[in-house]
Amino acid sequence: MAVTISDVASAAGVSKGAVSLALNGQPGVGEETRQRILEAAKALGWTPSLRARGLKSSKSYALGLVIARNPKLLGSDPFFPAFIAGIETTLAEHEYTLVLTVATAPGAEERAYRKLADGGRVDGVILTDVRHDDSRIGLLQDLKLPAVTLNRPEMPSPFPAVCMDDTDGITAAVEHLIGLGHKRIAHIGGSQAYIHGRSRRHAWEAALTKAGLQADLFVEADFTAPGGVAATEQLLARQDPPTAIVYANDLMATAGQSFAQARGLNVPGDLSITGYDNAEFAQYLNPPLTTIAADPLRWGRAAALVLLSQLDGTHNGEDIELAPPQLVVRASTGPART
Amino acid sequence: MAVTISDVASAAGVSKGAVSLALNGQPGVGEETRQRILEAAKALGWTPSLRARGLKSSKSYALGLVIARNPKLLGSDPFFPAFIAGIETTLAEHEYTLVLTVATAPGAEERAYRKLADGGRVDGVILTDVRHDDSRIGLLQDLKLPAVTLNRPEMPSPFPAVCMDDTDGITAAVEHLIGLGHKRIAHIGGSQAYIHGRSRRHAWEAALTKAGLQADLFVEADFTAPGGVAATEQLLARQDPPTAIVYANDLMATAGQSFAQARGLNVPGDLSITGYDNAEFAQYLNPPLTTIAADPLRWGRAAALVLLSQLDGTHNGEDIELAPPQLVVRASTGPART
DNA sequence: ATCGGCAGCTAAACCGGTTTAGTAATGGAA
DNA sequence: TTCCATTACTAAACCGGTTTAGCTGCCGAT
Numbered sequence: 147m148a149v150t151i152s153d154v155a156s157a158a159g160v161s162k163g164a165v166s167l168a169l170n171g172q173p174g175v176g177e178e179t180r181q182r183i184l185e186a187a188k189a190l191g192w193t194p195s196l197r198a199r200g201l202k203s204s205k206s207y208a209l210g211l212v213i214a215r216n217p218k219l220l221g222s223d224p225f226f227p228a229f230i231a232g233i234e235t236t237l238a239e240h241e242y243t244l245v246l247t248v249a250t251a252p253g254a255e256e257r258a259y260r261k262l263a264d265g266g267r268v269d270g271v272i273l274t275d276v277r278h279d280d281s282r283i284g285l286l287q288d289l290k291l292p293a294v295t296l297n298r299p300e301m302p303s304p305f306p307a308v309c310m311d312d313t314d315g316i317t318a319a320v321e322h323l324i325g326l327g328h329k330r331i332a333h334i335g336g337s338q339a340y341i342h343g344r345s346r347r348h349a350w351e352a353a354l355t356k357a358g359l360q361a362d363l364f365v366e367a368d369f370t371a372p373g374g375v376a377a378t379e380q381l382l383a384r385q386d387p388p389t390a391i392v393y394a395n396d397l398m399a400t401a402g403q404s405f406a407q408a409r410g411l412n413v414p415g416d417l418s419i420t421g422y423d424n425a426e427f428a429q430y431l432n433p434p435l436t437t438i439a440a441d442p443l444r445w446g447r448a449a450a451l452v453l454l455s456q457l458d459g460t461h462n463g464e465d466i467e468l469a470p471p472q473l474v475v476r477a478s479t480g481p482a483r484t
Numbered sequence: 485m486a487v488t489i490s491d492v493a494s495a496a497g498v499s500k501g502a503v504s505l506a507l508n509g510q511p512g513v514g515e516e517t518r519q520r521i522l523e524a525a526k527a528l529g530w531t532p533s534l535r536a537r538g539l540k541s542s543k544s545y546a547l548g549l550v551i552a553r554n555p556k557l558l559g560s561d562p563f564f565p566a567f568i569a570g571i572e573t574t575l576a577e578h579e580y581t582l583v584l585t586v587a588t589a590p591g592a593e594e595r596a597y598r599k600l601a602d603g604g605r606v607d608g609v610i611l612t613d614v615r616h617d618d619s620r621i622g623l624l625q626d627l628k629l630p631a632v633t634l635n636r637p638e639m640p641s642p643f644p645a646v647c648m649d650d651t652d653g654i655t656a657a658v659e660h661l662i663g664l665g666h667k668r669i670a671h672i673g674g675s676q677a678y679i680h681g682r683s684r685r686h687a688w689e690a691a692l693t694k695a696g697l698q699a700d701l702f703v704e705a706d707f708t709a710p711g712g713v714a715a716t717e718q719l720l721a722r723q724d725p726p727t728a729i730v731y732a733n734d735l736m737a738t739a740g741q742s743f744a745q746a747r748g749l750n751v752p753g754d755l756s757i758t759g760y761d762n763a764e765f766a767q768y769l770n771p772p773l774t775t776i777a778a779d780p781l782r783w784g785r786a787a788a789l790v791l792l793s794q795l796d797g798t799h800n801g802e803d804i805e806l807a808p809p810q811l812v813v814r815a816s817t818g819p820a821r822t
Numbered sequence: 823a824t825c826g827g828c829a830g831c832t833a834a835a836c837c838g839g840t841t842t843a844g845t846a847a848t849g850g851a852a
Numbered sequence: 853t854t855c856c857a858t859t860a861c862t863a864a865a866c867c868g869g870t871t872t873a874g875c876t877g878c879c880g881a882t
Contacts, residue, residue, distance in 0.1 A: 150837090150838055150839080151838060151839060151840095152838080152839095160861075160862085161861070161862050161863075162838085162839075162840090162862090162863095163840080163841075163842095163861080163862065163863080163864095164860085164861065164862075165839095166839070166840055166841080167840095167841095167861090170840085172841095173859090173860095174859085174860070174861075175860065175861075176859080176860060176861085179860080179861085193602040193603060194603065194838080194839065195539075195603060195604050195837090195838055195839065196603030196604060196605060196839095197535050197538045197539045197544065197603075197604060197837085197838075197839085198539055198837075198838035198839035198840085198867090199603075199838080199839055199840075200535045200839090200867095201533075201535045201536055201539055201837090201838080201839070201840090201866095201867045201868065201869085202838090202839060202840045202841080202866075202867050203839095203840080203867085204867080206535065207603075207605075208583070208605075217565055217566045217568075217569035217570075217781060218566070218764060219764070220565035220566070220569065221561075221562030221563070221564075221565045221566050221763065221764055222560075222562060222763060222764035222765050223559075223565070224559030224560060225559070226559075226565065227555055227558035227559045227561070227564065227565070227586075228555045228556070228558070228559050230584065230586055231555035231558065231586040231588060232555075234585060234586040234587075234588075235588075238592070238595075243583050243585065243599065243600070243605055244583065244584050244585070245546070245581050245582065245583055245584075246568065246582050246583075246584040247572060247581065247582070248565075248568055248569040248572040249572075250569060250572075250573075254576070257576075261581065262581070264531040265531060265532065265533060265534030265535075265537075265545075266533050266534060266535060267534060267545075267546075267581055371764055371765070371767075371768055375768075397764065397765060400765050400768045400769075401765075401768040403768075404768040404769065404770055404772075405768075407770055408770075425559065425560060425765075426556060426557065426559055426560035426709055426735065427560050427709070427735060427738050427739075427763075427765055429709075430709055430713075430738045430739040430741075430742040430743075431738075431742065431769070431770075432742055432745055432746075432769075432770050434742075443555060488867090488868055488869080489868060489869060489870095490868080490869095498831075498832085499831070499832045499833075500832090500833095500868085500869075500870090501831080501832065501833080501834095501870080501871075501872095502830085502831065502832080503869095504869070504870055504871080505831090505870090505871095508870085510871095511829090511830095512829085512830070512831075513830065513831075514829080514830060514831085517830080517831085532868080532869065533867090533868055533869065534869095535867085535868075535869085536837090536867075536868035536869035536870085537868080537869055537870075538837095538869090539836095539837045539838065539839085539867090539868080539869070539870090540836075540837050540868090540869060540870045540871080541837085541869095541870080542837080
């Protein structure tokens with residue numbers, strides 16, 4: 147970046163101001179001069195420094211994303227890569243980049259948001275994995291950092307939300323199982339600290355209640371494979387074990403299915419299983435996993451778009467509602483044993 | 485960021501320069517004054533603007549990572565999340581952040597690097613998935629963007645490399661299979677455009693040759709699940725099908741294993757299978773997958789460290805060699821059928 | 823008594839852009 | 853012919869830091 151606006155200015159025989167006007171398509175320079183300036187800029191290979199531009203405009207031209215997850219778990223989560231790719235499809239068309247932070251240690255999350263806010267590293271952040279009583283929304287207000295949340299928090303939040311309702315998918319899964327004759331349908335949920343952990347549980351409960359079945363087979367797990375195994379073991383040890391289990395994600399479902407098979411159970415003969423996420427590997431299991439396919443790419447794209455429009459003041463303040471995830475029926479679900 | 489250095493200066497009754505000196509621990513201010521300034525800064529909640537600081541120092545305090553992969557595939561790849569988490573563990577201790585770009589469309593990759601270089605958005609980049617005749621290393625030299633590569637490119641490269649040799653792991657896998665009595669050991673490789681696709685193939689070849697076996701059962705695939713299925717089908721259709729297949733990653737191994745089982749083959753009774761990556765789901769397959777465990781977290785940490793030391797001029801120019809990946813034996817490999 | 827040197831601080835230049843105020847030239851209307 | 857408006861441009865201020873040059877007051881050495 148040795149070449150600056152002054153170099154271009156003197157090369158074109160004009161002042162710095164004229165170069166700036168020409169570059170940004172502002173009126174104030176003649177068409178002929180504008181062309182001469184643009185050619186000089188091209189010849190010198192000049193691109194304006196974002197730092198200098200941002201200094202004047204108080205913008206950083208970057209969005210932030212903080213992921214607070216165990217890296218080991220993250221590696222099997224199909225959500226974030228696709229979500230991030232979605233963000234990128236939006237940013238590719240806007241002079242913005244994404245600053246990503248992975249916060250593993252406890253307390254690292256808040257530090258991460260502060261780090262992004264402090265020097266003005268980002269102009270806004272996208273909040274994923276919203277929790278029940280999420281301290282981040284207060285924090286971000288303190289830091290005066292604009293944000294978008296994935297789904298609407300249960301607490302009051304000044305930030306627009308981009309929503310994808312997971313209720314429908316879980317409802318469809320439960321109804322699918324009921325249609326197959328299952329009466330004892332369990333749910334192994336993710337952490338209930340997350341609002342998506344809760345909403346999936348509530349959807350499962352509601353669907354069972356609506357069908358006149360009891361919603362008593364719930365175990366809270368943590369979205370990890372070992373957690374899924376432990377929860378599955380706990381359910382299968384009951385006197386009245388379930389004939390079907392609705393898992394809150396594919397990783398737990400995979401681990402649970404494997405565990406049940408190792409116990410000598412046939413899937414789906416003895417136990418039907420559903421997941422959530424439609425991970426790439428899910429269709430290559432034995433049997434292939436019935437699961438719920440969200441569209442994280444679209445979610446990321448929409449979230450970035452809303453945040454950007456929020457930043458330039460063109461957002462109308464309303465939440466966005468995206469098309470809900472769909473049930474994908476494969477071979478891990480079958481008729482209930484009679 | 486309404487509060488600036490001038491506010492702090494007037495609050496402490498000193499000049500801007502004194503505040504700067506005090507903040508950065510430079511000599512030139514008395515101890516008493518320094519304390520007064522720091523207190524004023526704390527009271528006002530002032531943190532210096534990175535933009536302004538960077539304008540003077542010509543630094544952005546950010547590193548870049550461009551991932552050129554299909555998002556769908558990315559979602560099942562355990563490498564990048566852990567690798568990124570590793571980068572973060574280093575950056576957390578150094579006033580740097582990570583700018584991530586996912587380039588999906590062809591041609592988007594070069595645009596991504598240009599976008600990072602142009603406005604001076606990052607001070608350096610980490611190059612992953614190095615290819616055989618990688619155009620990026622020339623590009624980065626043109627852009628004058630410092631870099632670190634993962635493993636040493638086959639072509640001349642001015643950038644330091646952080647290496648993790650995948651040879652040992654593959655060799656160990658092949659020797660493990662030979663020890664189990666296998667004679668016909670195939671390899672389903674990733675794209676040979678990648679140097680890690682090539683090195684894995686060469687390691688497989690070398691191990692077989694060393695044992696006096698023929699290395700004729702190779703199929704090039706693309707690291708994807710459908711690709712793994714197609715390659716597996718091709719191998720199993722041969723007149724002399726393999727009794728063991730060494731896959732270049734877990735996703736292809738998973739898909740291949742599932743395909744073989746659907747064909748009625750017993751794993752490992754009829755066919756032994758090994759993967760690469762040690763994805764979280766790999767141990768929850770049926771049977772659990774024998775695979776090769778790398779340490780992407782450590783790799784990311786080391787890569788970021790080398791790049792940072794390169795940026796501040798303290799790097800000695802030598803490549804770093806990390807501990808090689810290890811074979812993890814599980815139940816997808818067993819004695820050869822006789 | 824005078825001078826040199828140093829500690830402690832301020833003023834101002836500087837980084838590379840954007841933006842505002844101001845100037846010169848041109849054209850049209852009165 | 854005079855005056856005003858408009859166009860095309862320049863000079864300079866500005867963003868918020870860092871850094872250099874310079875100033876002041878005090879000390880010890882000559």
